[in-house]
Amino acid sequence: MVHIKRLQEEGTDVLAIVGEIDASSSIDLDLAIAKSLSEGYTKILVDCSALEYISSAGLGVFMSYIEEFKEKNFKMVIFGMKEKVANTFNILGLDVLLTIVPTKQEAKKKLSEI
Amino acid sequence: MKYKYNIGCSLDNLLGVRDFIRKSLKKHVASEVTMNEIVLALDEMCSNLMIHAHHCDPDHLLELNIATGPEGNLVFEITDDGTIFDINAFDEPTLDNLISVKRKGGLGIRLVKSIMDNIEYQKRDGKNVCRLTKKI
Numbered sequence: 220m221v222h223i224k225r226l227q228e229e230g231t232d233v234l235a236i237v238g239e240i241d242a243s244s245s246i247d248l249d250l251a252i253a254k255s256l257s258e259g260y261t262k263i264l265v266d267c268s269a270l271e272y273i274s275s276a277g278l279g280v281f282m283s284y285i286e287e288f289k290e291k292n293f294k295m296v297i298f299g300m301k302e303k304v305a306n307t308f309n310i311l312g313l314d315v316l317l318t319i320v321p322t323k324q325e326a327k328k329k330l331s332e333i
Numbered sequence: 334m335k336y337k338y339n340i341g342c343s344l345d346n347l348l349g350v351r352d353f354i355r356k357s358l359k360k361h362v363a364s365e366v367t368m369n370e371i372v373l374a375l376d377e378m379c380s381n382l383m384i385h386a387h388h389c390d391p392d393h394l395l396e397l398n399i400a401t402g403p404e405g406n407l408v409f410e411i412t413d414d415g416t417i418f419d420i421n422a423f424d425e426p427t428l429d430n431l432i433s434v435k436r437k438g439g440l441g442i443r444l445v446k447s448i449m450d451n452i453e454y455q456k457r458d459g460k461n462v463c464r465l466t467k468k469i
Binding site: 274 | 351365373376432440
């Protein structure tokens with residue numbers, strides 16, 4: 220089960236993922252990102268501080284947006300991951316392909332840099 | 334240690350599978366990271382089977398067994414009677430390829446192979462048994 224809360228801060232859409240993302244719930248993450256883009260947001264912060272688990276289906280959602288974000292110069296920064304969740308990204312080397320930082324403060328800073 | 338869980342092939346049941354694994358291994362796996370890796374690998378295996386071998390038919394069953402092997406290794410067996418889905422024979426796409434074709438699959442098998450120390454398949458009483466071993 221996953222809940223995705225959206226909150227807008229200074230023109231940035233902040234998506235807070237609460238719970239677990241698996242093959243059954245990854246669609247919710249996909250829809251949340253798609254909705255944000257359809258509303259015109261070009262800067263997205265993904266708050267993972269309450270994300271307890273992610274499987275390949277969820278990782279695949281993040282991966283599927285990499286090209287589109289690059290082409291359109293949209294920005295996405297992921298922050299707040301627990302060690303066990305960060306480890307899942309690291310096993311596949313996705314920490315290199317995605318922009319991941321420890322805190323929200325660093326995520327905001329990163330958004331202005333990239 | 335020996336635990337057994339029967340799972341109907343619906344993706345909605347994956348949460349229950351993860352809870353079962355976490356509860357079963359609570360006293361055997363101290364590290365939160367290792368626990369999550371094991372849960373992840375088995376979740377990936379079960380969801381692969383549900384999708385590719387059983388077309389998410391909730392009336393089809395998977396059986397998950399957890400036991401302690403020699404030298405304290407953890408041994409997981411997933412038994413089913415669908416089409417055999419041998420991940421050792423699956424050629425994983427590269428990460429670059431996954432991004433360019435926007436495919437949302439192929440990552441799970443890579444995870445399982447990274448996490449588990451051994452993965453083997455055998456036929457037992459006409460059923461497929463996938464045996465995964467994790468050294469602790």
